[in-house]
Amino acid sequence: MTKKICLSLLSVLVLCALWQTVSTCINAPLLAPGLTDIARALVDLCSTKDFFASLGATFLRCIVAFVIAALVGFLLGTAGGLSKSLAQFIAIPLWCIKATPVVALILLALFWLNSNNIPIFVACIIALPVITESVKAGICAVDKKLLETSHIYKLSSWQEVCIVRFPALLPFARQGLSTAYGLVWKAVAAGEVLSLPQNGMGTVLSLQQVHLQTAHVIAATIILVASGYVSQLLFTLLFTNIKIHSVHVPQRKTFETNNASSKDIRTNLQRDGFSYTFTKESVTAIIAPSGAGKTTLLNALAQDQTNSNELVSFVFQEPRLFPTLTIEQNIFIAASAVLPQEKAYERTQHILDASGLRSVSNRLPEHVSGGERQRTSLARAFAYPAPLLLLDEAFQSQDIAHECMLLQELQTLLSEQKRTVILVTHDAREACVIADKVLVMQGFPLRTVQELQLLPKKKSAAKLYVSPDETIITAEETIHTLLLNSMNGHDLTKSKSS
Known part of the structure; x- marks a missing residue:
């Protein structure tokens, strides 16, 4: 663990050194501001009264979009995993969503929604195929032999879900939700840049770019990346700590046996x-x-x-x-x-x-x-x-x-x-x-x-x-x-x- 941390810190230091070298050689703050200018911009952004409101608004949009995409994705993925006909029915819409550029979705949403809801809509659309396909794969990955065993020993439907289906689904759900959350964070930021809601880190990025504040744009990007990394790390830790064997196994009442x-x-x-x-x-x-x-x-x-x-x-x-x-x-x-x-x-x-x-x-x-x-x-x-x-x-x-x-x-x-x-x-x-x-x-x-x-x-x-x-x-x-x-x-x- 210590070795990984040291290597990560070394990587960051090397990137900073390379950037500072390029900045010094070019000597053009508008194109490549130095590390000192970026540090001042970070302090400047964090000291403004609207900064934390913008960061909180972006984070809230990410959570809302992720929850909606997860709920709909689990519903569609479960339906597709249990029925081949439904899986085929939703395959084309999901393919169209994956093939559509994010910018096109944002521009279309500008006709339909207000600026505060556009990032949520776009993030939901982007994350939905990932979650749906992960859940469908998890449903299909259930061990048919264990299902047969559960039927032989007359486990209840709830016991079957807890003991057989959920353990098969969980690894796929973990991977799909983790990937989807990263996409949601990026999609919300992109949606905010183009839709310019009242509060949002994407709005901050866009305004700083208009004013040619390159150091502030980089500083806002660093904040977005760091916030996304920390939140995704917490999300991953949350799902990693879900222990399947800790699932409570409900007991059935007496079953009358035949003679x-x-x-x-x-x-x-x-x-x-x-x-x-x-x-x-x-x-x-x-x-x-x-x-x-x-x-x-x-x-x-x-x-x-x-x-x-x-x-x-x-x-x-x-x-x-x-x-x-x-x-x-x-x-x-x-x-x-x-x-x-x-x-x-x-x-x-x-x-x-x-x-x-x-x-x-x-x-x-x-x-x-x-x-x-x-x-x-x-x-x-x-x-x-x-x-x-x-x-x-x-x-x-x-x-x-x-x-x-x-x-x-x-x-x-x-x-x-x-x-x-x-x-x-x-x-x-x-x-x-x-x-x-x-x-x-x-x-x-x-x-x-x-x-x-x-x-x-x-x-x-x-x-x-x-x-x-x-x-x-x-x-x-x-x-x-x-x-x-x-x-x-x-x-x-x-x-x-x-």
Whole structure:
């Protein structure tokens, strides 16, 4: 920081030295007054009774223009971000505004408005496209996967705005508003120079130029530049201090759950001709070649459950944690969407202890390891009291140690809370050590090749994964054989055995 300040001061000193050298060589105060003349002009301007009124009027016009442009820009940007048709509709007017010279806008405004309002009008027009496009970009930049997660866990609309949409918008809004404010300051000054309102720094500039007071023109320009820099710096600091994770997360009231745990979960995808009944409170693993439609099946299941107002937990291939919430808050926000706040808190604390995440509970997702993020995703799914749990290759990209840890955690949590679990994986051993049955499937369209019933496990999932018993090895070999034949193009459903 000190180095930056020193370099900035050195730059100013070099510029002053160059200016003084040019002024001395030319020896023409009307063209290039010396630093002494400029300093006297600064003192002279600051000592006049109308100076601070002019500076205040310019600053007030900037604030008014900026607020109006921000409000209209946020409205248009939000509309354009949410609707492609509206975005196309406003694209041409915004392009015309950006292509129109500032002087042309000022001259046109002279026909329509009085001199006090012309700078405000021009500044609004100049800043509007910048703010609109920044907001639109922020709206479009929202993570669609996080939106899907918020819908799965039934976050309210306000929670979705606070946790998903606002964090995506804020960086774009910061940049756009900061740029727009700089343009507003320049546009107001230019508008004042040509419209000559009663008070304004642009009026001061124009009058001093008429009287051929070059030193005073430069002094007024220095004041404008310094005032604009300081105000923009304060504005930037204000927006920088807005911490997204400090946004209050409102809690929802109790959500009445349907009695989904009392019946089998059934999916019937008519478009693929696939139908299967998953047994209640059992773990079913699905294994199929890549591209067969396993993830599509889980997404369809989740969508059907959500559309019918049933509860469903989903552990995706990637953690999909809300980046502005801590590990504890990510778990709590899911539980509190259904449970009363006190019960949600108790459930969160229990899950944190059971999953071994207590030591990192107050950290943001970016400050924990990949394995801890995936464990948080699993913990969040268990904190959410849904009878159906979907896992889409939830343990991929994990080393053996972390995969064993996650499998053991899943087994432990399932022993405490019975769920109907559907697990999609490419790892045959992973499926065999955790599942009650394995569906080996083939795509185009998706259909079951063979259903393997597995015996109850006598060892922990972690131990079985590292040292599988004979039953696990046999099932694993069967799965590999079926998958290999499927990849060779054989239609295994014709020789299906159970």
